[in-house]
Amino acid sequence: MVYVLNQNGQPLMPTENHAKVRILLKSKKAKVIKKCPFTIQLLYSSTNYTQEISLGVDSGSKHIGLSATTKNKVLFESDVELRNDIVDLLSTRRQNRRTRRNHKTRYRKPRFDNRKRTDGWLAPSVQNKVDSHLTVIRKVHEILPISKIIVEVASFDIRKIKNPLISGTYYQQGEQLGFWNIREYVLFRDGHTCQCCKGKSKDKILNVHHIESRHTGGDAPNNLITLCETCHTGYHKGFVKLPKTIKRGMSFRDATFVGIMRWAFYNKLKELYPNVSLTYGYITKNTRIENGLLKDHYIDARCISGNPLAVSDGIVYYQKKVRCHNRQIHKNTILKGGIKKRNQASYEVMGFRLFDKVKWKGQNCFIFGRRSTGRMDLRLLDGTKVNASVGYKNLKMLEMRKNMLIELRKVV
CATH class of the missing domain: 2.30.30 (SH3 type barrels.)
Incomplete structure (x- = not known):
């Protein structure tokens, strides 16, 4: 598939007539704009006839599926891998900054109260995912005359996932209800007993230990466990190992990401493009199963586009978002x-x-x-x-x- 732009840089319908493309390039009537995906620009005036093209977007926290289709043919499909290292990098930067300030300005009072966030502010990790969604959609618009965009958004009821029987006012009563802080809740949950030695050390001092480092795992209760002072110190010094049964509980980070970014992404998309609509995951799943299609991000996007039986030429573009710069000077x-x-x-x-x-x-x-x-x-x-x-x-x-x-x- 060769993508074609007119003399003014506006996208036209792509072509599979490679012989004609070679003749145009050889006779200097067209020039190459991109090599992947291969895109040419005509150097003479032409008609601007286009067909209706629907772009399906399978939005997500780790991957994006894209599929631009007509009723009969797939014109472009892509699987985009997003960045998931931003939380870790920001934690490292915060750690280095606080260490540096502690060396130089140890007695300076904290200045957190004068940090104000603008309306619509998103965390950098979420903002990057929203921007990446918009970027890949913009790049498809640069090579194809998209008529409409259909976006799949997901809504996760995390409380329902944790407890399928929850209903009514119980949504307002979290697992930490009645406790002063997370530490008190974790100690109560574990029966004020070390989960490593089960009290064999006779150490009465109890600590709350992060199973995954707080650096990336956070302070969620399912990432915390009760250890006595002896086991806690021994673990960090390397001569005590935790039982293999101690593992972090289910993480809902991806569900939280999607829940936060979906409306920010959809509303921004409506500002940029005229014909944008929504669909939901259960509709996509039903369409995919009815048509006997395999599960993949770009295939889901094909179902979202409304043309699940469109014929593909077997070419899928794999895209990956990488960081632009690394400003940390020393390891x-x-x-x-x-x-x-x-x-x-x-x-x-x-x-x-x-x-x-x-x-x-x-x-x-x-x-x-x-x-x-x-x-x-x-x-x-x-x-x-x-x-x-x-x-x-x-x-x-x-x-x-x-x-x-x-x-x-x-x-x-």
Whole structure:
């Protein structure tokens, strides 16, 4: 499938007539705009005839499914992987900032009261997902004349998931009802007994321990457990191991993300595009099962678009959102002699940057690691290893890195 823009840069209907495309490029009547997906722009005036194209969007916390279809044919399908490292990175930045301030301004009073948030403020991790949804939809509009957008949103009743029998006023009575704080609740829940030694240490001092670090796991009750002082200290020093039965409870992070971002995303989308509508997951599931389709993000998006039986050419684009910059100067681990190793690599190594798209031995891949000697770690976009050490002279640059990487895949 070759995507076509008119002389003014507006999208036209794509074509599968590759011979005509070659003739247009050879006769200088068209030029290449993008290589993936392959897009050309006509250099002469043409008709602007288009058909009705529906774009289905399967929104999510980790993946986005996209499918642009007519009644009979699939014109574009994509599976987009979103970033999920922002919470961890922000926690690391907060930890470094507080350590640095504690060294220099130990006695300064806290200044949290003068931080005001604007209306409609979203946490950075949620805002990034909303922006990524809008970005991938905008990029589809750049190559196809989309007529309407149908978005699937999800609504999760987390209290109902935890307790299927809940109803009425019990929604207002959380599991911590009647307790002063989380610590008091966790101690009561565990019977004021160490969950590691079950009281064998005879240590009466009890601590509340994070199963996953607070850095990423937070202070949710299902991430906390009661340990005595002896077991708690021994665990952090490395000579006490917790029983294998101690695991964090079910995490509802993804459900919370989707619940927060769905209306922010939908309302922003309506501001940008005229014809936007909603659908729900149970409708998508019913459509997919009735038509005997497999479960996948882009197939769900095809069902959302309203044309589940549209014929695909077997090409699906896999996209991945990556971070733009890394501003942390030093690593947290201090080497011998009090030396801090730099966390930032050179901007370019032998003319190549991280996540540049290159060709090696006829295979398209991405640079996932670089060495100052010019040896590159090549992988596919999903992390599949191609070669861990290839000399830069053996590589051909295809495309400089972007914050949204894209790779073509054929689905059988």
